Amino acid sequence: MEQQKKTYYNCSVDGCFNSTINSELSFFSLPVDSERKTEWLRLMHREDLKDKTCLRARVCEAHFCPNSIILRSNRKMLKRNSVPQLLLPLPIHNFADKETQTVIETAHKILQKAQFNCLRL
Numbered sequence: 001m002e003q004q005k006k007t008y009y010n011c012s013v014d015g016c017f018n019s020t021i022n023s024e025l026s027f028f029s030l031p032v033d034s035e036r037k038t039e040w041l042r043l044m045h046r047e048d049l050k051d052k053t054c055l056r057a058r059v060c061e062a063h064f065c066p067n068s069i070i071l072r073s074n075r076k077m078l079k080r081n082s083v084p085q086l087l088l089p090l091p092i093h094n095f096a097d098k099e100t101q102t103v104i105e106t107a108h109k110i111l112q113k114a115q116f117n118c119l120r121l
């Protein structure tokens, strides 16, 4: 195998700070299929990337259920048709009252943390 110069990637999911520098996680590139790519970008809250080529956009392993990931010759790969499911940004809502919004955001953060801890086990 050819020795490649190490390239660093940051996770492109909104609010995720994982990068190949600070974690041992695997990073996956976006689907080539434009319909699936659009779905991923919607889940990632990164619809701003829709019209870009996204060559460097990556999604870290933390956003996929363990059963979406397969090991192939020691490399983690995504099963076909996998979509990011975990630790995703909260969909944007315009709640009438600020209090409801805060409660929902707090609950979402707790849920994200729980998912993350579960992945670390």
Ligand SMILES: [Zn+2]
Pocket (backbone or CB within 6 Å): 011, 012, 013, 016, 017, 018, 059, 060, 061, 062, 063
């Ligand atoms: Zn991430």
